Amino acid sequence: MTVRRFPVVASAALALIALSACARTDANGAPAGDAPSSNAPGTGGDLVLRMTSEGGFVPAERVVGRIPEVSVYADGRVITEGPVPAIYPGPAMPNLQVTTITREQVTALAQEAQAAGVRTGSDLGQPGVADAPNTRIDVIVDGTTQSVSVMALREAQENDPRLTPEQRAARVKLVKFADKLRGYGTGPQSQPYRAAKVAALAQPYVRQNDGMPGEFTPVAWPGPALPGENLNPNVKIGCVVADGPAVQAAATKGKANQQTPWTSGSDQFRITFRPLLPDENGCADLRKQK
Template identity: 55%
Template structure:
């Protein structure tokens, strides 16, 4: 299969944020999300071991389709994360995904440290007195199954929040320190072991084009070179469609996308669209995963 080529540049202000997993019901006192499923420990190199992602906060629901996880760690020792973001608006159409090679032994260490940091059933992180803050979800695939916790306002809560007990504050501090370690590991990797992520497939998230405000300069239109848009609707209420491109289609789409930005009007069959380009990560399969909410 043809791989997507070139350095993918991150957008400064994403048009859409990813919604790839269904929200599980809350379990445990004060824990927004704590779950465990009986899935086997990953054996293949493309299987996910650790993931950190953010959702919610002060973001309209129709803007929650298309976001990338902050960090994804795979069994073969790859860590995939977003690279530097250019300080321009509108930002480039293509995100800047980077791969840091940390090795399988480090992956096993991170897996153990995740459960030590509270990524396991029953950990009580409480709910702080913070409104409209994002939720941080950390997932780890262990020998016992996939375990995940979602913590509201992990970095926004005050140390003396009256809604949190001392054990809850300690649990939040341990998880925050683990997430910080992953972030530092991704940012401080050996340059010789770091490079652009070359995805095998690209999800194209298309919605009807809306003319920008008068303060925004008009953007040149680009003719869409890929398969028919908008594809299958992820959410008919928001009119966001999705189609996956790979092989020769991906080559043509990438060539055009490198000339575009986040506000580029794409024309296809007499209609105009705004498009978010979403490289699929090794554990992701097609458009169906974007129908839920993280």
Template identity: 50%
Template sequence: MTRLRGSLIAAAVPLFLLAACAQPGTSAGAPGPATPESSSASPQSGDELVARVESFGGFVPPDRTVGTLPALSIYADGRVITEGPVPAIYPGPALPNLQVLMLSPEQIQQLTKEAADAGVTAGTDFGQPNVADAPTTRVTVGRQSVSVVALNEAQAGDPMLSDAQKSARAKLAAYVKKLQQVSSGDSASASAAYEPESLAVLARPWTKPAGGEPAQTEMAWTGPALPGDYLNPSIKIGCVVVSGADADKVMTAAQKANQMTPWTADGQKYLINFRPLLPDEKGCAEFKGNR
């Protein structure tokens, strides 16, 4: 499988672009689950994460959110990785439609500079709105990260929010919208399929579908032993990572499957979530937190 990285990477963004938001900081507003530790590439690497928008929590069973992809990730070499459109069918394809495009160093510099004014800095107060079971949006730029409950769901007249908190939320929401628009606008390069170096295989025990669900064709698993190491003792989801030729083989098989395909291995049946690893992600430890 040809790796996309070699054909799209532009000159790495100078280090001062990353340093603009590199002061120590943690999430502000409503706290979310702890971010899982992960080793990252050196600042000289194009794999260094510049900005990310992701969501977690809300009225979704915890076992259904393991391995959730960020809405948007921007890297030091200009790559922007997002989820592209998927067919409106059920069950959906087994593999997510990840797309990658390029931003210029000037675009990344501008987005980085605007982060602090948008509230992506320690101490920004976003308040706690009167909304139940809403997801939390996390915005990370450099080393600064803020987590906000119900960023897009809170009502304009929410009595639990002060005017200052409403203003802070509006600024952050506008910044998130700009990140999304810049990464998909005419000034960005044409997108292409993201081809990961490694793929996480998240396996859970297969259960018989509820009445009325269409039966799915079983497929024999030919990858590494399942289920792998459990990510959480209370949630029986195992994880293994495949790379190189093994990843190519697994992805080729997954292209023939859907999200509800039963995979058979050693007399057991599994449902599998195929999760491409992003450039800054190193393995199964990435999914032991809130993603």
């Protein structure tokens, strides 16, 4: 049996239609002055639905700092990864977008997730694809979490002989639901998500042999001393949590990008920034990710 190897490529943002009926929001994208609906799963900023990518052939710092593709909260916030400019080096800060929907729409999404096959124990098979990530979707209703993790959800061939007809049909349903979720990050109602706290994943700075002339200008790190506690001892990735607005201001003023050296004390570090989401508190939440 031939096994295809999945190449690592940057996928283009999908131009999908976002749901409308948005509520008023504050500067951080949270609903303003709107009372909770009794039929919404959870209350306030509780997490209701999340889609993440797990595994795959990616750098270690991208594993521990991986941003969920979509996070839906009971108060109506939908936080997604927005489009990334095709430039090198890329921007220092990830482009997270927030869209606000009604609580009725949140409830409907939770129901659609379950109808699409998000149920613990669902078997969607293992296609003949190597190095592709798993797509994981969790839905939380009445304090109970239903989860499904699917290997190579998009990369598998429709006629893959390792999949049964039932597994292929289940994958089609789940892909349609995943496409709907991804559409929130490209709609006209989305706006930048400004995280109150940002985790800095720090490694010793090493000049990259990238063929670019000159050195990148160092920027002073405005948060706690780097590198912080190790998230991945094997590759020495440290983590500290800093004030989001202060980090954003330093990155903007210093014209930082993904290759910028950040100075902390007498040392320099390369940082992967990970804005913390409303249900996350610190580095321990990132250590749990796969």
